[in-house]
Amino acid sequence: MVDTTSAPAGPTLLLITSFFPFESGEEFIEGEIGRLAAEFSEVLIAPLSYRSGMTQTRDLPANVGVLRIPPGHRSGSDAADAIRFAVRHPWRALxxxxxAVADGGLRPSRTWANLQFDLLSSLLASELAQLLPEGFxxxxxAVIYSYWMHTQARTAVELRGLIRRPKIPLVTxxxxxxxxxxxxxxxxxxxxxxxAAAMARIYPVSRNGADYLRxxxxxxxxxxxxxxxxxxxxHNPGNPQQAAQLVITCSWVRPLKRLDLFVDALALAQQSxxxxxxxHFGGGPAEAMAALHDLATEQLAPGSFEFAGALTNSELRxxxxxxxxxxxxxVSETEGVPVSIMEALAQGLPVIATDVGGSAELIDADAGMFDGLLPARPSARIVADRLETLLSSPPERFADYVSASLTHWQSExxxxxxxxxxxxxxASLPRGSADTGITTNAPAAAPRPDVAAxxxxxxxxxxxCYNGEQTLPRQLDALLRQDPKVVREIIVADNMSTDGTKDVVASYAARDPRVKxxxxxRGQGPVFAQNDGVRASTQPFVMLCGADDEVQPGWAEGFAAEFRAGAKIxxxxxxxxxxxxxxxxxxxxxSDASWPGYLTLGGGQAGFARHVFDELDGLDESFAGAAEDVDFFWRAQLAGYGISFAPDARFNYYSRPTGSEVLAQRRGWGRSRAQLYAKYRSLGMPRRSRFLAIPMIPWCLLRLxxxxxxxxxxTQALAGLGTNIGVLEGSLKYRCWYL
Incomplete structure (x- = not known):
C-alpha cells in the first residue's frame, strides 16, 4: 500500500520503466524519483521487464508504489509471450x-517485428490494467510517463485505450x-x-535526439x-590531478564501445x-573481458592498467x-547522452569523447572546457594526440579545465x-482533450519551469508595417502613452513600404529612443515582418499590434499582469x-470554433514569452497571406502552452474603409483557412463543410x-463573399476539400 498521508495534493503519475526499481540499470531514475514524488500525490512504477525472484535494489519515497506483473504471466521469451497472447485474444491479435502489415509494408521481417512488438505491448497493457488501483x-x-520510447511507450498507448481514459496525457x-x-x-x-502520434510530449534527453526525431x-x-x-x-569534487596521469573509462565491454581503439591510442600516448x-570501470561477457585484458597486456606498459569491474553507482562515485x-x-561509436561523462564532469574531470549522439552537448570548449571532442570515427593517433595535449598543458590551464567541467555540470x-x-x-501538464493534452478555454497557461516571469x-x-504612413502615427502615439516600465522598445518592422513609413518612424525615434x-x-507579407521584428527584439516578452490599429490606455499593463502571473501566451x-x-x-x-479544443488567437491581439517564439521556430512563412498567427498559436497549444486572456488590455481594430479592401482581406482569410485545414486535418481539425461555399457565394451576391x-x-455581404471565394480558391490551391 502506498502511503499518501504526507504526499502533495495533485495528479497521480504512472511511471513505466524496464527494470527500475529492481536489479541494476536506469540509474538516472534514482535521482528523479524523489522529485516526482514531491510533485505528484501518488507515483506508481510499472517495471515491464520484472520477473519473479528479482530483488528491489533502490529505496523509494513513501508515496511511491510498485506494480509487479504476477509470476507466471511472463515467460523468458518476448516472442513466446506474444504468441500466447494471440492465442488467448484472437480478435485483438487480428x-x-x-x-503490423500497415507499418511493415512489403518487408516480411519488419511486419513480423511490428506484430511481435504490438502483441507484446498489448499483453503488457492487459496485465498492467489489472494491477491499476480503482482510483486511477x-x-x-493522471499522467502516464514512459521512461523509454520503445515497448514502454507503446504499452502506455495501448493501456490508455484499454482503460478508456483518453484525456490522460502520455509522455515519453x-x-x-x-x-x-x-x-x-x-x-x-x-x-x-x-x-510519436499518441504522445502529448516527447522528451529526448539531448538536443541531438530532439533534432533527429523532428x-x-x-x-x-x-x-x-x-x-x-x-x-x-x-564526492570530493574538483580533485582531478594532472600529475596523476590516470585515464578513466567506464562502460560495459562490448564492440560498439571501441575499447580496443582506446588501448591502441593509450599505447601511442605512453611513448611520450x-x-x-x-x-576501466564496468563489466562485460567473460570472453570479451578476457580479450580486452589480453590486448592491454600486449600493447600497454606492464602494470599500467586495471580492470576494476562492475561497481554500484555509489561505489563508483x-x-x-x-x-x-x-x-x-x-570513444564509443554510438551514444545517447552518457551518464558516465556526466559523472566525470561532476567530479571536475576533463573529457575526451567521440562526437556521437548527444556527447557534443557535454563538452563546451567555448566555455573554457578542454576541447576533447573527437570525430565520430577517430584513429588511434587522433585520440592519442588529444591525450598528449591535455597531459602536456600548463598546470594552471589544467586547473581551468577542471573548474570549467564543474561549472558545466552545475549549469547543465x-x-x-x-x-x-x-x-x-x-505535474502541470494540461489534462484535457485526448492525445494532445490541450485544455479548451483554459484561463491561464501553467508556468513553464525553464523561464520565470x-x-x-x-x-x-x-x-x-506596409505603407503605414497615414495610420502608423496614431498607433505610435497610443503606444508611447503606455507604461514605459513595461514597454521597453517599439520595433516597426517595415515590409518594403513605398510611402513615407521610414520617415515617420525616424521622427518618432528622434523623440523617444524606444522607437526603432x-x-x-526577405519577402512580401506580414509573416516576414513579424518574424524579423520579433527576432530583432531584446526583451523577454513580446506583444504584436497592427500599424492601422490603436491600443487603448492600460493595454500594456493588462498584458503585463498576465505575464507576471506566469502566463506565456x-x-x-x-x-x-x-x-x-x-x-x-x-x-x-x-473562440475554438474553427477547431474545437484549440483557441484561435490573432497576432494583433496577442503577446507571448520570447522563448515560446524561439521554441516554435517563429511563424510559418508558408502562410504568407494570412493565418500565420492562428497557425503559430495552434502550434503553441499543441506544444502544451495554454492561452490566458487579459480583458483589460483593449485595442481598437479599425474596419477596412473600402469595399474592395474588405473583399481582398476576407479572400486572403478564406484561402488561409483552407491552408490550415490542409495542415491540421490529420490532427483532427474538422472540415468546414462539404459544399457550404458553393451556395454561399450566390447568396452573398444577392445580399450585396x-x-x-x-x-x-x-460590408457584411462583401466579407462573406470574400471568405467563401477564398475558401474555394484555397481548397483548389492546397488540394483539400474545405468548402
Missing part, C-alpha cells in the same frame, strides 16, 4: 496484425537506442510513428523538446608519457572521490536542477471600430445587391 481507473487526473523520454535506428543492426525500430516525425515536431538528465554532486595509467584521476575518455547536468524542473513540468515584465512591441526601425525585405479584447470612432463590436473572449446604400450590410 488488430495487431493489421497494424476512475480518474482522468527518449535516450539513445530507443531513438536512433542506426544503433540497431536492422536499421529499424517498430511502430515509431504510432508512438526530422523523422515532422507532424510531431512541436511536441518534441529536449529535457536533460543529470547526476548528483560528486610512459607513466600514464588506465583504470566513492572511488572517483578517493582516487584523483586526470581525464575521462569515451545537475540532477537537482534538471529533475526538479522536469517533475514540475509533468520577472517581477515587472519587460516587453517589446512589434508592429509589422527594422527593415524587413496572452490574448486581449478587440474593439471593432469604424474610422469615425464608432464602436461596432466588442470581442472579449477567445439587396444592401443598396446601407454601408454596414454591404
Amino acid at each position: 488488430r495487431s496484425l493489421s497494424r 481507473l476512475r480518474s482522468q487526473d 523520454r527518449g535516450h539513445g537506442g530507443d531513438i536512433y535506428t542506426e544503433a540497431h543492426r536492422s536499421g529499424f525500430l517498430p511502430q515509431r510513428a504510432r508512438i 526530422r523523422r516525425f515532422p507532424s510531431a515536431r512541436n511536441r518534441i523538446s529536449p529535457r536533460r538528465l543529470g547526476v548528483a554532486a560528486a 608519457f610512459p607513466q600514464a595509467r588506465w583504470v 566513492a572511488r572517483y572521490g578517493a582516487q584523483p584521476a586526470t581525464v575521462f575518455v569515451n 547536468w545537475s540532477s537537482e536542477t534538471n529533475y526538479t524542473a522536469f517533475a514540475r513540468e509533468l 520577472p517581477a515587472l515584465p519587460h516587453c517589446s512591441v512589434v508592429i509589422p 526601425y527594422h527593415h524587413s525585405d 496572452v490574448g486581449c479584447t478587440i474593439v471593432r471600430t469604424a474610422e469615425n470612432g464608432e464602436t461596432l463590436e466588442e470581442i472579449s473572449q477567445l 445587391a439587396l444592401a443598396g446604400t446601407n454601408e454596414h450590410r454591404r
Whole structure:
C-alpha cells in the first residue's frame, strides 16, 4: 500500500520503466524519483521487464508504489509471450496484425517485428490494467510517463485505450537506442510513428535526439523538446590531478564501445608519457573481458592498467572521490547522452569523447572546457594526440579545465536542477482533450519551469508595417502613452513600404529612443515582418499590434499582469471600430470554433514569452497571406502552452474603409483557412463543410445587391463573399476539400 498521508495534493503519475526499481540499470531514475514524488500525490512504477525472484535494489519515497506483473504471466521469451497472447485474444491479435502489415509494408521481417512488438505491448497493457488501483481507473487526473520510447511507450498507448481514459496525457523520454535506428543492426525500430502520434510530449534527453526525431516525425515536431538528465554532486569534487596521469573509462565491454581503439591510442600516448595509467570501470561477457585484458597486456606498459569491474553507482562515485584521476575518455561509436561523462564532469574531470549522439552537448570548449571532442570515427593517433595535449598543458590551464567541467555540470547536468524542473513540468501538464493534452478555454497557461516571469515584465512591441504612413502615427502615439516600465522598445518592422513609413518612424525615434526601425525585405507579407521584428527584439516578452490599429490606455499593463502571473501566451479584447470612432463590436473572449479544443488567437491581439517564439521556430512563412498567427498559436497549444486572456488590455481594430479592401482581406482569410485545414486535418481539425461555399457565394451576391446604400450590410455581404471565394480558391490551391 502506498502511503499518501504526507504526499502533495495533485495528479497521480504512472511511471513505466524496464527494470527500475529492481536489479541494476536506469540509474538516472534514482535521482528523479524523489522529485516526482514531491510533485505528484501518488507515483506508481510499472517495471515491464520484472520477473519473479528479482530483488528491489533502490529505496523509494513513501508515496511511491510498485506494480509487479504476477509470476507466471511472463515467460523468458518476448516472442513466446506474444504468441500466447494471440492465442488467448484472437480478435485483438487480428488488430495487431493489421497494424503490423500497415507499418511493415512489403518487408516480411519488419511486419513480423511490428506484430511481435504490438502483441507484446498489448499483453503488457492487459496485465498492467489489472494491477491499476480503482482510483486511477476512475480518474482522468493522471499522467502516464514512459521512461523509454520503445515497448514502454507503446504499452502506455495501448493501456490508455484499454482503460478508456483518453484525456490522460502520455509522455515519453527518449535516450539513445530507443531513438536512433542506426544503433540497431536492422536499421529499424517498430511502430515509431504510432508512438510519436499518441504522445502529448516527447522528451529526448539531448538536443541531438530532439533534432533527429523532428526530422523523422515532422507532424510531431512541436511536441518534441529536449529535457536533460543529470547526476548528483560528486564526492570530493574538483580533485582531478594532472600529475596523476590516470585515464578513466567506464562502460560495459562490448564492440560498439571501441575499447580496443582506446588501448591502441593509450599505447601511442605512453611513448611520450610512459607513466600514464588506465583504470576501466564496468563489466562485460567473460570472453570479451578476457580479450580486452589480453590486448592491454600486449600493447600497454606492464602494470599500467586495471580492470576494476562492475561497481554500484555509489561505489563508483566513492572511488572517483578517493582516487584523483586526470581525464575521462569515451570513444564509443554510438551514444545517447552518457551518464558516465556526466559523472566525470561532476567530479571536475576533463573529457575526451567521440562526437556521437548527444556527447557534443557535454563538452563546451567555448566555455573554457578542454576541447576533447573527437570525430565520430577517430584513429588511434587522433585520440592519442588529444591525450598528449591535455597531459602536456600548463598546470594552471589544467586547473581551468577542471573548474570549467564543474561549472558545466552545475549549469547543465545537475540532477537537482534538471529533475526538479522536469517533475514540475509533468505535474502541470494540461489534462484535457485526448492525445494532445490541450485544455479548451483554459484561463491561464501553467508556468513553464525553464523561464520565470520577472517581477515587472519587460516587453517589446512589434508592429509589422506596409505603407503605414497615414495610420502608423496614431498607433505610435497610443503606444508611447503606455507604461514605459513595461514597454521597453517599439520595433516597426517595415515590409518594403513605398510611402513615407521610414520617415515617420525616424521622427518618432528622434523623440523617444524606444522607437526603432527594422527593415524587413526577405519577402512580401506580414509573416516576414513579424518574424524579423520579433527576432530583432531584446526583451523577454513580446506583444504584436497592427500599424492601422490603436491600443487603448492600460493595454500594456493588462498584458503585463498576465505575464507576471506566469502566463506565456496572452490574448486581449478587440474593439471593432469604424474610422469615425464608432464602436461596432466588442470581442472579449477567445473562440475554438474553427477547431474545437484549440483557441484561435490573432497576432494583433496577442503577446507571448520570447522563448515560446524561439521554441516554435517563429511563424510559418508558408502562410504568407494570412493565418500565420492562428497557425503559430495552434502550434503553441499543441506544444502544451495554454492561452490566458487579459480583458483589460483593449485595442481598437479599425474596419477596412473600402469595399474592395474588405473583399481582398476576407479572400486572403478564406484561402488561409483552407491552408490550415490542409495542415491540421490529420490532427483532427474538422472540415468546414462539404459544399457550404458553393451556395454561399450566390447568396452573398444577392445580399450585396439587396444592401443598396446601407454601408454596414454591404460590408457584411462583401466579407462573406470574400471568405467563401477564398475558401474555394484555397481548397483548389492546397488540394483539400474545405468548402
